[in-house]
Amino acid sequence: MHDRFIRCILIRVFAAAALLSITSLATNANAQTPADKAIPASARFFVPQPANGFIQQAVGLLEKFQLRNALLIAEMEATPQAVWLTGNTPAQTATTVTSTLRQANFQRAIPVFVLYNIPGRDCGSYSAGGAENTADYEAWIDAIAGAIGNQKVVIMLEPDAIADLPSDCGYDPTVVDIPQAVANRYAQINYGITRLEQETQTSVYIDGGNAHWQAVPVITQRLITAGVQQAQGFFSNVSNYNLSTYESKFDTWVSSCIAFGMNPADGGWRLGNYSYCASQYYSPLGTVNPDDITTWVYTDEWFQQNMGSAVPSTHFVVDTSRNGQGPFNAASYANPPYNQPSTVIATLNNGDWCNPPTRGLGAVPTAKTGIALLDAYLWVKTPGQSDGTCDSAGGARAWDYSVYGPAGWPTTAAQQATFDPLWGLDDPIAGAWFPQQALDLAQRANPPLR
Template identity: 45%
Template sequence: MRASRLRRWCLTVVGAVLAAGSLTGFASAAVPPPAAPPNHTLPANTRFYVAPDSDAAQQAVTDLRGGHPADAVTMAKLASWPEAIWLTDGTPAQVHQQVRTVMTGARAQHAVPVLVAYDIPLRDCGQYSSGGAASDAAYQQWIAAFAKAIGNARAVVILEPDALANLPQDCGATSDPTGALTAGRIADIHAAVTDLEAQPGTSVYLDGGNSGWQSVGTMAQTLIDADVQQSQGFFLNVSNTQPTDQSDEYGTWVSKCIWFATDGPSWAVGNADWCASQYYSPAAPNDGLPGDAVVQTDPSTWHWTDAWFDQNVGTPPAAQLTHFVVDTSRNGQGNWTPAATLYPDNQTWCNAPDRGVGLRPTANTGVPLVDAYLYVKTIGQSDGSCTRGTAGPGDPVYGGTTDPAAGAWWPAQALTLADDANPALTFNLPGGLSPSR
């Protein structure tokens, strides 16, 4: 295709995608989603909500006006795919209105929104994404207003990323000496599950961390304590880069461990800590932890964990296993594995370079326990001003420049994630706009 023709096509596509209301128009071409089943499981043909004013959509306009049509098309491709909407602060009245606005937009598209509730007290152990409600009581009022705003419509709620994999007791040796803060955290999640699951079309997923973090038994027990069996399930890999197949396998183990410790044989009930972890091998007991000098997460040893579950858990009834969803927003190239001594603290979870967007959002995953692959982390938003344990303030991975604050839009990162997508990023448009037309 000649350059002039390509430029005209770029302008046509970006203009069509980003014209006022156009994304809503494209999405509404789909048939309305089926009614919510009693167990809140997402139908395989679920269509997720695409926000017409996303960061990527606005960046496409900026790039187009700035004379960068190729970048504009890339951002328009990204903007055509559904991403989660994060609700992170505000009063109960404010979050109620924010959720209602999203629900109105989703209704116009005949689509299901993915909402992230992210306002838990003592959020992120006071690190890059610190904040949250001022107290447990304030949070419970906030989440009740959140739930009420959803009403009878369909919605997916990703409930408080990092809230369970990173409990107050995990923040440091003296972070929760009496256990009161952790007890408050669990109570907050209990209250949230009760309020949200009371809505007939809401599918609630609790924090399950990721496959490179808490051991299988630890995560299963925390989820049990937090009432996961009263929710639709748990979520994995939010804002992380663990490969999808590894997340699927880890999540299956956690699900089986939840069954083992609650509905399994009598000798197993109450003993989630007996489950083999992803760090298990004949040479290392199942209490290995990430970063341990001897035991590291190594998928090549996972057959030992599979063997333990085959021998001790077998094949539980499918209807009794807990489902989960996986964030694939930036795991297209898998984990970033720098040399162990590259920096004092590699912070592999923080703005990992060259990762790429992963599998497209869908509720038709082909994996029995995986309800959906979703773009939960907003693609192109920073994790924080990472320093990799250096004196800073710059990030040595990015040439010593200072990364944007957590949650800030980072156009260069968004473009890299889109360019490195695996599979390659395409438009999510019915009828197909292609360069050959």
């Protein structure tokens, strides 16, 4: 009897998810013209198959009679999300693309692909991997482009690849030829843009970091070098938590800085001099705090005074998959009962990108943004998937267990090195389903899930 009850409730959960998807299909489907590479305002984005781990978590919640939480997770999984291509052979990846396109056509929806296979990916950290060399990477790109053909798709090309160049990784220059590695990285991204944009309906966006990473002049120069002018634009906030107001403002400045440094009408001295642009960290007109958007008026004023006849035209998209509550701040852990010292707080804040708790899903994917250069809000990072083990061994966490270490927490140095005190458990590896985080994101969604 108990098992039959569970099955009945589970059917209701999946039916609710399917109904949400079907309703979205009926109200948002939009035909595309072959020559149109922009994302139409009426676009509906593809809903992939539920992430691995979702069904197991949903069943577990139902067995505990937590119907509300099971429905929240189902709603999250019924929301359009990107499909990540992270490796495999070119042939295997092409098969995945073909299968995804078939499903997207059935939904009459636009798929969003994340290409994450650049050589030297993630500086060898939690998400290390990628193609072995440039030739292998180009073959992988060719396979994806061939599988896409004339289908309408949106590509997020290599998150972190530009904001986190090999020169930012701290490599030993006696072991790694850093200048050559940087040159290779730009060549790989440029090849990806050129090859994928050859397809008639493929819109490519490249990595613009986020509003709390590289300064506007730095990321602007890197985007230009990578070939952003040949792409549809750039993306920001992938797998991050910055509020959309910060990201759209930052991205607009980057687009403005591109225009500023490429406009010969107002003086040859400006050409290529992106370093002149004000940023989220500095403006000559007043003190700017990257964490306080009210101070960003000084950077706004700099662009107003210096753009001349230049008009920003480079478009962008923003990842809202986990920014509903904004970025994490570890300051509360300095208070009782945790009483963590300032050194721990600093390390926790530096690791704020790695599975921070008490965040939330952000705005659902839409191309109706109300901002001219902002093409879409997208769920690029898969909500519920771990960023990595997020522990002290990897440098993302620190903790003084002598002042706070409740019963059940590890007591040996070896166990503590792989423990995440913010969640009170060992986090799953990068890309694995993280049920506690998944439910937390769904419960704290802003705006709330239906």
